[in-house]
Amino acid sequence: xxxxAVANVAFAGxxxxxxxxxxxxxxxxxxxxxxxxxxxxxxxxxxxxxxGPHLPLATDVYIPSVQLLxxxxxxxxxxxxxxxxxxxxxxxxxxxxxxPGSIDIRPEVMTELMKDVFRSLxxxxxxxxxxxxxxxxxxxxxxxxxxxxxxxxxxxxRVHYVVPKPLADRVGLKSGDPGFLIANVSAGxxxxxxxxxxxxxxxxxLLSAAPDxxxxxxxxxxxxxxxTPKDVETWRRGYEDAKRVTxxxxxxxxxxxxxxxxxxxxxxxxxxxxxxxxxxxSERR
Ligand SMILES: [Zn+2]
Numbered sequence: 650x651x652x653x654a655v656a657n658v659a660f661a662g663x664x665x666x667x668x669x670x671x672x673x674x675x676x677x678x679x680x681x682x683x684x685x686x687x688x689x690x691x692x693x694x695x696x697x698x699x700x701g702p703h704l705p706l707a708t709d710v711y712i713p714s715v716q717l718l719x720x721x722x723x724x725x726x727x728x729x730x731x732x733x734x735x736x737x738x739x740x741x742x743x744x745x746x747x748x749p750g751s752i753d754i755r756p757e758v759m760t761e762l763m764k765d766v767f768r769s770l771x772x773x774x775x776x777x778x779x780x781x782x783x784x785x786x787x788x789x790x791x792x793x794x795x796x797x798x799x800x801x802x803x804x805x806x807r808v809h810y811v812v813p814k815p816l817a818d819r820v821g822l823k824s825g826d827p828g829f830l831i832a833n834v835s836a837g838x839x840x841x842x843x844x845x846x847x848x849x850x851x852x853x854x855l856l857s858a859a860p861d862x863x864x865x866x867x868x869x870x871x872x873x874x875x876x877t878p879k880d881v882e883t884w885r886r887g888y889e890d891a892k893r894v895t896x897x898x899x900x901x902x903x904x905x906x907x908x909x910x911x912x913x914x915x916x917x918x919x920x921x922x923x924x925x926x927x928x929x930x931s932e933r934r
Pocket of ligand 1: 708709784785846851
């Protein structure tokens, strides 16, 4: 039995807590003032999902939450005020649904819940709401897409899903689709092995964003998975199929992760997302 010493989320150095500064900590009077001054809402749509033996189940909540803090700063530099909505935890987990800890919500339940949050935010006066996700399961994104389409139905586009290009392509979103902003995130050099889940990329980002929740003592012993495109296809079928091709729950090379490349990746994504949001905001002003 592996002893995991980390019981809590703690952040090293000056890395901000991902949960500080959401609207959960505001009073309604403060929130009303922010809305009145033209703030937009930002929302991270995560999931509770296994991420190998070395990353916590909330990895896909932490990463977009940290990104939103970076996006918020970049928007503020352009005089765009924003309020962060507390992160969404309860995603759709088709791919890794057979592992303990992958909480698999029915897509229609997630869509309905998101619609209610959007309705409440727009009723409170937010003119624009922007979501990002940290969880690239296609079924999860489809639930978000449904919620965005339904919420914009019959009114001007207020709710937006900001999607990195590769994910947009996978779920069939085109640029110019109302409610969807496609962010051109620079891909960097392609990894030697497919690195799709809890591998080098996510491990690096978490090493940068929340180093204390990474089980660093385990990383070195994790062999890279070397899956063929056909194996990846099998993995995408999900549940027991995914568990068969990735029995340890990661797909990639976590041992080659490092905080520096994680910081760079986070920064590149935040730049692309903030640019897409800023362009959308100025279009509507
Ligand atoms: Zn993930």
